Amino acid sequence: MLRSVFEKMIRVYKNPDFKFDKNISSKIILIFAFKMFIDWARGCRLLLFFRVPKFLFLGRGVAFNYLHNIDVGRWVIIGDFVTLGGLGRGRLSIGNGCRIGSFSRVVISTTFNNLGEYITLEDHVAIGDYSSLGGSGGLSIGANTIIGQYFSAHPENHRFDDPGQLIRKQGTTRSPISIGENCWLGAKVTIVAGVTIGDNCIIGAGSLVAKDIPDNSLAVGSPAKVIRNLR
Template sequence: MQIISWFEKLMRMRNPHFSLSKNITNYTLMLFILHLFFCKVRGSIISLLGGKIVWSLFLEKNVSLYYLRNMKIGKMVLIEKGSIISAMHPGSLCIGDSVKISAYSTIHVSKNLQDITGHIKIGNEVGIGEFANLGGAGGLEIGHNCIIGAYFSCHPENHNFENHDKLIKHQGVSRKGIVIGDNCWIGAKVTILDGVRIGNSCVIAAGAVVKGEFPDHCVIAGVPARVIRKY
């Protein structure tokens, strides 16, 4: 019971509403604590090697952080195994406090050495599901307290294609950016396209392809996505 009480106090530093399940055993809890300990050690070592100390960063195995000095990472951040995160210019990636980025996610602010631009800002207490793919070349902002399902993708950039005399890949791009409000629930396999503005407290159904602007407190679904009700 003393271990459970201590662990709950520790976890409430990350989530003030945290409460352990009554079904958890001491065996399970001890293994989980050991896992977190190794994640903390790994986070400290990798951040030190990257030239920047991030004391409350928890990293699982095979996480790659490229250009760590260009990132601002908050407290109590957990990044799960196989994730790749890159920020090619200073201050371009900001991850808030108590953020969880689930396994095999990819977050790249920019990947083009000829045109390094953009930014990604993830608010406090955001949870992102497995296999997310977030780009930031045109700017991406995700508000506080959002919960996001697996295979989420954001693409704040479009390729130009109107000139028939040039290959599409040589016609350049347009960028408007993406802004997602606070307290949104985004289902699995949602795709967010360039220029999207989503209000606060919105729900986006699984599989939606989102383009355009949406107000606060609405449920969004479909391909292309539309408001199916407000609440």
């Protein structure tokens, strides 16, 4: 009974084809249900800030910085010890059905003297554990894109053209990063400022993406190069 109830809920709100593995026992489902209840209860703390959570599930130690500038959709799951930072010119927007892995940082700005732009995660984006997403130059990730652990996106570069100055005093340049819909980025992928990745792309694990990747491409390497068209 409990199995079928949870399967129906997950099919409606997350995955229409979901079915528990036959080796999952009723005990495991009860443990899962209890954990989700605790995470849901943590999400209700947003009521203290006059925000109404829409089935928000929070792990332990989640930090919201500048919550007034953060939008969170329905059925969002945020893992343990995630930091969300909304300080910026634009907003930090997390769409419906998104998942952010434990120990990740999703932060628009880290400085008060030059605010960052925005971070937008469209519906059903999944980010792996230990990831770092910055929004200084702007970052957008399209719907249904899934990303492995240790992902990093850096829409900002330090200048180093003056050898007579410390690098940290030379300022930065910023350019937006855009990742399309229905992409799969493997673990430890890094994307630098100004890069656009098209729709339906796969980026191999460990790749450094320094140039644009067109739609329907499989790209691997450091720097990443397109090795095959997927259509």
